[in-house]
Amino acid sequence: MAESTxxxxxxxxxxxxxxxxxxxxxxxxxNLEQMEQMLLGLxxxxxxxxxxxxxxxxxxxxxxxxxxxxxxxxxxxxxxMETLLDKxxxxxxxxxxxxxxxxxxxxxxxxAQLARHQxxxxxSVDTRQLLAxxxxxxxxxxxxxxxxxxxxxxxxxxxxxxxxxxxxxxEITVGPLERPEQADQxxxxxxxxxxxxxxxxxDAGQAADGMRRxxxxxxxxxxxxxxxxxxxxxREQIRIAPLGPGYGFHRGAPGAPREEPAAADPxxxxxxxxxxxxxxxxxxAAGSAQAPAATGAPAPRAEVRAAGGxxxxxxxxxxxxxxxxxxxxxxxxxxxxxxxxxKALAGSSTxxxxxxxxxxxxxxxxxxxxxxxxxxxxxxxLVFNRFPRMLRxxxxxxxxxxxxxxxxxxxxxxxxMVEKITDPLTHLVRNSCDHGIELPAERLARGKPExxxxxxxxxxxxxxIVIEVRDDGKGLDRARLLAKARERGIAAxxxxxxxxxxxxxxxxxxxxxxxxTDVSGRGVGMxxxxxxxxxxxGSVEIDSAAGYGMSVKVRLPLTLAIMDGMSVGVxxxxxxxxxxxxxxSFQVRPGMVRTIGGSGRVVQVRDEYLPVVDLERVFAVPxxxxxxxxxxxxxxxxxxxxxxxxxxxLLGQQQVVVKNLxxxxxxxxxxxxxxxxxxxxxxxxxxxxxxxxRSRH
Amino acid sequence: xxxILAVDDSAxxxxxxxFTLKSAGYQVVEAVDGIDAYEKAGKGDFQLxxxxxxxxxxxxxxxxxxxxxxxxxxxxxxxxxxxESGDQMKQAGRAAGxxxxxxxxxxxxxxxxxxxxxxx
Numbered sequence: 001m002a003e004s005t006x007x008x009x010x011x012x013x014x015x016x017x018x019x020x021x022x023x024x025x026x027x028x029x030x031n032l033e034q035m036e037q038m039l040l041g042l043x044x045x046x047x048x049x050x051x052x053x054x055x056x057x058x059x060x061x062x063x064x065x066x067x068x069x070x071x072x073x074x075x076x077x078x079x080x081m082e083t084l085l086d087k088x089x090x091x092x093x094x095x096x097x098x099x100x101x102x103x104x105x106x107x108x109x110x111x112a113q114l115a116r117h118q119x120x121x122x123x124s125v126d127t128r129q130l131l132a133x134x135x136x137x138x139x140x141x142x143x144x145x146x147x148x149x150x151x152x153x154x155x156x157x158x159x160x161x162x163x164x165x166x167x168x169x170x171e172i173t174v175g176p177l178e179r180p181e182q183a184d185q186x187x188x189x190x191x192x193x194x195x196x197x198x199x200x201x202x203d204a205g206q207a208a209d210g211m212r213r214x215x216x217x218x219x220x221x222x223x224x225x226x227x228x229x230x231x232x233x234x235r236e237q238i239r240i241a242p243l244g245p246g247y248g249f250h251r252g253a254p255g256a257p258r259e260e261p262a263a264a265d266p267x268x269x270x271x272x273x274x275x276x277x278x279x280x281x282x283x284x285a286a287g288s289a290q291a292p293a294a295t296g297a298p299a300p301r302a303e304v305r306a307a308g309g310x311x312x313x314x315x316x317x318x319x320x321x322x323x324x325x326x327x328x329x330x331x332x333x334x335x336x337x338x339x340x341x342x343k344a345l346a347g348s349s350t351x352x353x354x355x356x357x358x359x360x361x362x363x364x365x366x367x368x369x370x371x372x373x374x375x376x377x378x379x380x381x382l383v384f385n386r387f388p389r390m391l392r393x394x395x396x397x398x399x400x401x402x403x404x405x406x407x408x409x410x411x412x413x414x415x416x417m418v419e420k421i422t423d424p425l426t427h428l429v430r431n432s433c434d435h436g437i438e439l440p441a442e443r444l445a446r447g448k449p450e451x452x453x454x455x456x457x458x459x460x461x462x463x464x465i466v467i468e469v470r471d472d473g474k475g476l477d478r479a480r481l482l483a484k485a486r487e488r489g490i491a492a493x494x495x496x497x498x499x500x501x502x503x504x505x506x507x508x509x510x511x512x513x514x515x516x517t518d519v520s521g522r523g524v525g526m527x528x529x530x531x532x533x534x535x536x537x538g539s540v541e542i543d544s545a546a547g548y549g550m551s552v553k554v555r556l557p558l559t560l561a562i563m564d565g566m567s568v569g570v571x572x573x574x575x576x577x578x579x580x581x582x583x584x585s586f587q588v589r590p591g592m593v594r595t596i597g598g599s600g601r602v603v604q605v606r607d608e609y610l611p612v613v614d615l616e617r618v619f620a621v622p623x624x625x626x627x628x629x630x631x632x633x634x635x636x637x638x639x640x641x642x643x644x645x646x647x648x649x650l651l652g653q654q655q656v657v658v659k660n661l662x663x664x665x666x667x668x669x670x671x672x673x674x675x676x677x678x679x680x681x682x683x684x685x686x687x688x689x690x691x692x693x694r695s696r697h
Numbered sequence: 698x699x700x701i702l703a704v705d706d707s708a709x710x711x712x713x714x715x716f717t718l719k720s721a722g723y724q725v726v727e728a729v730d731g732i733d734a735y736e737k738a739g740k741g742d743f744q745l746x747x748x749x750x751x752x753x754x755x756x757x758x759x760x761x762x763x764x765x766x767x768x769x770x771x772x773x774x775x776x777x778x779x780x781e782s783g784d785q786m787k788q789a790g791r792a793a794g795x796x797x798x799x800x801x802x803x804x805x806x807x808x809x810x811x812x813x814x815x816x817x
Contacts, residue, residue: 590804624791626811627782627800 017069020385024065025118031058036107039100047095056085068386074113077127081106084138093140102133167219169243174233175211183212185232196220215243321375328372329657335365336678380458381409383422387429394433401440401451402433408458413465417556420536424529428469428552429454436473436550470551476502476544502542506530539639563658567651568634570615571623574683576656576675581688583635583642585650603633603644611695614646638689699816700724704734704748717805731755735763745816750779758793765794774815778803
């Protein structure tokens with residue numbers, strides 16, 4: 001694959017999705033297998049959340065892949081399963097035996113669909129009855145006998161009568177207001193909070209009595225609405241009353257195919273007033289949902305791979321690979337131990353051969369380790385290639401024109417990392433398209449090309465991989481972010497630096513919009529994105545220029561299992577610093593360290609004063625030998641801030657096998673993991689980010 | 698008020714150590730070797746012992762061992778202040794029961810800091 005491909009989302013120029021079908025089929029097969037096992041083991045009377053969530057995730061993953069690769073029938077069925085499962089995991093519905101039955105039957109149907117897409121023979125799968133049953137169950141009603149053979153008619157019957165449970169039509173009266181235009185802020189709320197519903201002014205917004213009236217469709221209850229509106233208008237000035245049925249949100253005529261009410265599932269409908277957006281969105285969704293598999297949905301059929309292609313890969317379980325990696329880790333430790341003992345022999349000529357052998361062992365061990373680690377590495381293209389399809393659909397729904405440019409798809413990343421980074425990246429890309437890229441007319445008016453561009457770049461930088469999501473949209477609005485932060489009760493003084501203002505979008509509860517999409521993302525906010533990336537040992541950086549766009553850079557370690565470290569001695573202990581965080585080190589001379597404000601200590605390094613962190617004190621390290629106590633300072637950096645760590649001595653640089661401390665012991669502050677040294681001692685790996693944050697307090 | 702037993706066969710060294718400790722507010726009793734030190738230790742009340750290693754009659758590590766055998770000094774901090782910086786000697790001191798190992802020449806401020814830390 002080329003290092004850089006440019007693909008207009010209108011087509012898939014340059015990307016042949018079929019190369020990923022095989023991976024998708026394998027993945028989907030695993031997910032369905034897991035789901036079936038869990039469904040079979042599910043105790044309907046006392047289902048635990050863990051299992052329900054896990055089952056939901058299986059359906060969710062299959063749906064995401066199917067939608068990406070264009071298997072509409074699979075996506076349709078999994079979407080309906082997901083809707084039902086979502087209600088179960090949220091405890092909106094209690095699991096019942098018929099639910100488990102229909103989910104199992106759907107799993108079988110999915111397997112058949114997938115087999116067909118893989119080119120195996122088999123009758124086309126009629127899923128109408130399954131879909132209808134799940135819809136009915138998801139609405140909290142009993143399904144009619146699911147076994148009955150299903151001609152076309154029944155599919156429509158339950159749906160038409162169903163309406164949409166929980167959706168209410170209300171008339172909201174606001175006033176009297178000094179400035180009637182204040183009421184427009186309510187409409188603004190509905191635009192900002194996707195799942196809130198829809199709002200339309202009544203009386204053309206100009207009633208004679210100075211009151212404003214709105215017709216609202218929402219799932220929220222009155223209290224929730226009043227709480228929200230309360231940000232803008234006093235509660236006593238708002239009256240909420242049910243609206244008569246005349247306002248017809250049951251648009252589907254009896255017997256007609258069920259129509260997704262635009263208000264109930266707005267999907268991407270952030271810009272409700274965008275030309276063509278809401279109508280097109282509902283239409284498109286309905287269109288794909290209605291295409292029955294029986295008529296031969298235009299889903300692509302995977303090419304059956306040539307025999308030669310198949311033999312070039314070998315499927316093995318992740319457990320086996322992980323076991324291999326673990327063993328190599330142990331081998332690395334054994335080798336380091338031998339090398340240490342062998343150093344003493346190097347001088348003696350009779351043992352020169354042994355020393356040479358040890359040197360060879362070291363080289364071979366390192367090569368073996370790299371080779372084994374690379375088994376788990378997969379190219380970023382596997383993630384990136386999900387996006388053209390997703391963006392194309394999203395752009396169409398929003399009425400926007402977006403081009404996707406990807407660079408560095410060949411950059412490899414650990415499989416575990418790829419799986420965990422896919423959702424956060426999807427969210428970031430969606431965000432760029434939703435909120436960054438302007439509508440074509442607006443772009444033209446600003447002198448920009450009609451097509452917005454979203455650029456995805458993956459690259460290696462030192463021991464990390466950096467993934468950048470960049471758009472040339474409108475950028476972040478400093479004033480609006482500050483205002484929104486204050487509305488949400490977040491302290492946000494005007495004096496905040498730009499970078500700090502941008503990072504407000506990561507504050508918990510800042511982006512609360514819950515967006516349900518075809519591809520991914522139920523209720524994932526930017527705070528969750530940041531949290532997930534941090535949990536992977538990564539960091540996020542935002543840059544933005546109003547009017548020119550924004551860039552989000554995600555920095556991740558290459559793998560979670562091995563790390564380049566620098567070992568330092570402190571008292572009786574040895575600690576590991578991630579090599580990437582080490583800037584420099586120097587000898588401490590008397591008078592260098594100054595005390596400020598009672599207990600704080602700083603050291604001057606060239607023209608900069610750095611906080612001094614005494615590791616001996618932080619970890620209350622026992623000490624016998626005072627000969628070189630705290631003689632060396634190591635300057636380390638995290639999140640752009642530097643501190644100087646006081647240590648006794650630098651012991652050396654080495655690759656360490658990271659062992660999870662929490663899994664084996666418990667969470668320790670300022671420590672990110674542990675490793676076993678060549679001499680068999682356990683050394684803690686320091687969490688430099690946490691030490692840097694500590695120094696700020 | 699803490700009282701420290703300072704042991705060294707060199708008079709100039711004893712003076713310097715005494716001066717440093719006294720200026721930091723400690724009371725000091727001096728001893729010239731291990732045997733002298735052990736006798737004085739039996740009679741007085743010391744919160745810390747600071748001893749040289751290489752001395753006639755009884756060296757520092759032997760003194761440490763002897764003091765540790767005496768229940769009265771089982772938990773009294775004992776620091777060794779010596780020119781010896783070899784790992785083997787340090788380990789021997791540690792095995793004998795010394796609390797810490799300092800190497801001459803010493804920085805007076807550092808000596809006070811270490812003693813403060815050990816006595817806290």
